[in-house]
Amino acid sequence: MSENIEDINYKEVIEYSLEPLIVHSQLKIIYINEAAEKFFRASKEEVIERSPLDIFKDTSKPAITKRISGAYSKPAEVIEETIYRMDGTSVDVELYCHPIKIGDTRAIQTYVRDLTEKKHLENIRREMVKKINELALTIVPLLGGIAVLPLSGTIDQDRASLLLELVPVNVQKQNVSKLIIDCSGIYEMDSLVIDSLFKINNVLKLLGVQSFITGLRPQLAADAVKLGISLEDIITFSSVKDALHFSGVDYTITDQR
Structure with missing residues (x-):
């Protein structure tokens, strides 16, 4: 039986993705998936409405702000950064973000890849x-x-x-x-x-x-x-x-x- 691709529930696709995923708009987090809850060691309620800049070091925030601004129009390049979980522990990650639309709202979808194991092996x-x-x-x-x-x-x-x-x-x-x-x-x-x-x-x-x-x-x-x-x-x-x-x-x- 063939299915129309438009019938796919993409919210379910990203919710059960194994990689942490954040959606934010106007410097406010509006959604995180289950993997992101585990990664950041916090519930959705604790994270949503917070600024995505909160997870970055102060020295990185100006560059990240500029990166976010540009990502509303086109995908940003993959970068490596040190970020902070909600419990204050730091972790090296790879970040990739691209623009999306939720109704009439312009937003950014950011994928977070934990580099801990990779760095350890390196x-x-x-x-x-x-x-x-x-x-x-x-x-x-x-x-x-x-x-x-x-x-x-x-x-x-x-x-x-x-x-x-x-x-x-x-x-x-x-x-x-x-x-x-x-x-x-x-x-x-x-x-x-x-x-x-x-x-x-x-x-x-x-x-x-x-x-x-x-x-x-x-x-x-x-x-x-x-x-x-x-x-x-x-x-x-x-x-x-x-x-x-x-x-x-x-x-x-x-x-x-």
């Missing part, structure tokens, strides 16, 4: 990545104050920041006087990698640590010139073995088989 992932990166940035001591820092994979902004944070600390902890930074395992030499190596070299120099960079591809020099970065003060070698030989270490690989 924090766990960020911590895991940080721990993995910390392990990947382990300085390997050799002898006579010489150590090697083998870099591999991809260096993104977070890992570049971690390099600048951890390498100077670790060389001091391990009393390193000469550090070989081996880049042979890095997938791609981009501007971020070049800039990171340049900054690390300068920081180590200030600490009295001599640094050598090995495993650089020929394209690096050309890329550095394009970025206006001079490699004149950076000592480079094709391999870790060459850097050790330069440092006066007799590096001989013995076949143990």
Whole structure:
């Protein structure tokens, strides 16, 4: 049996939606669904007639007021905000609102998506990545104050920041006087990698640590010139073995088989 779409009771559709939904007009809440009651930890009677601005931080209210004003004519972009429930607890949410008409009244329908679980998972992932990166940035001591820092994979902004944070600390902890930074395992030499190596070299120099960079591809020099970065003060070698030989270490690989 076919049904006319006009026969659908849309109030029932939004009432039983799993996502919190608010309808407001002229800065007064005129409706919330059941999910919104649970989310805001308050009954409809406690929320209706209140201003939708009440849930926002004072610093956010001017921008939200402007956003609401524009949403009467067209849907607003999805944003992330920290809002307050009726019991005073704060929560990070994603907000989406669009214009609707209730009879002759212009109103705005706002969807609220709780980001608590998403943020929690993001924090766990960020911590895991940080721990993995910390392990990947382990300085390997050799002898006579010489150590090697083998870099591999991809260096993104977070890992570049971690390099600048951890390498100077670790060389001091391990009393390193000469550090070989081996880049042979890095997938791609981009501007971020070049800039990171340049900054690390300068920081180590200030600490009295001599640094050598090995495993650089020929394209690096050309890329550095394009970025206006001079490699004149950076000592480079094709391999870790060459850097050790330069440092006066007799590096001989013995076949143990």
